[in-house]
Amino acid sequence: MCDTSKPSAHVCAQCHQLGQGCCFSFGDTSQIFALLPTEIDRMAGASRIPAERFTVQDKISHEFKQILLSLHPALAATAPGNLRVRLKTLANGHCFFLTSEGCALPVTARPYYCRLYPLWFMPDGRMLVLMNPNCLAQKKAAGWRQVLERLAVDEAELRALFNEYIELVTAK
Numbered sequence: 001m002c003d004t005s006k007p008s009a010h011v012c013a014q015c016h017q018l019g020q021g022c023c024f025s026f027g028d029t030s031q032i033f034a035l036l037p038t039e040i041d042r043m044a045g046a047s048r049i050p051a052e053r054f055t056v057q058d059k060i061s062h063e064f065k066q067i068l069l070s071l072h073p074a075l076a077a078t079a080p081g082n083l084r085v086r087l088k089t090l091a092n093g094h095c096f097f098l099t100s101e102g103c104a105l106p107v108t109a110r111p112y113y114c115r116l117y118p119l120w121f122m123p124d125g126r127m128l129v130l131m132n133p134n135c136l137a138q139k140k141a142a143g144w145r146q147v148l149e150r151l152a153v154d155e156a157e158l159r160a161l162f163n164e165y166i167e168l169v170t171a172k
Helices: 007-017 037-047 062-071 073-078 112-116 144-151 155-170
Strands: 055-059 083-087 119-121 127-129
Touching: 007 144, 062 073, 073 155, 112 155, 119 144, 119 155, 127 144, 127 155
Parallel strands: none
Antiparallel strands: 055 083, 119 127
């Protein structure tokens, strides 16, 4: 979600320098969101890396499917037959695109969930902060507005991005 062109994006860089950023799976890939074909195409185009090198197909668990459904019923469509295509992680648990400088992808080429995290919108419009005890933007934040401020993001822009994502998920 962090955009290094924005002044307070340093909070994400600090998190990753501490080895606890959101771009680490710590060996548990069970709760990585599926990628949409549009996202894969954008990442491949921006990186000039074939999708086969940065994606993997696997099955999601029943528990993760329930999490997806609780976040938004449309998300079940991202893993038809409980199969998903997700970002590959390296042996050290890092996202394929994570470098010492942060994400190698331009912000607009990153997956939607990366651009939204740690924020999410429920079907009724409520915004959630997906709690992560290691997220520096969340630590000692007085509330979601302070998290937005620390991430240098705008709620209206995030809502528009989320709506774009859900439209792509539900497109036939």
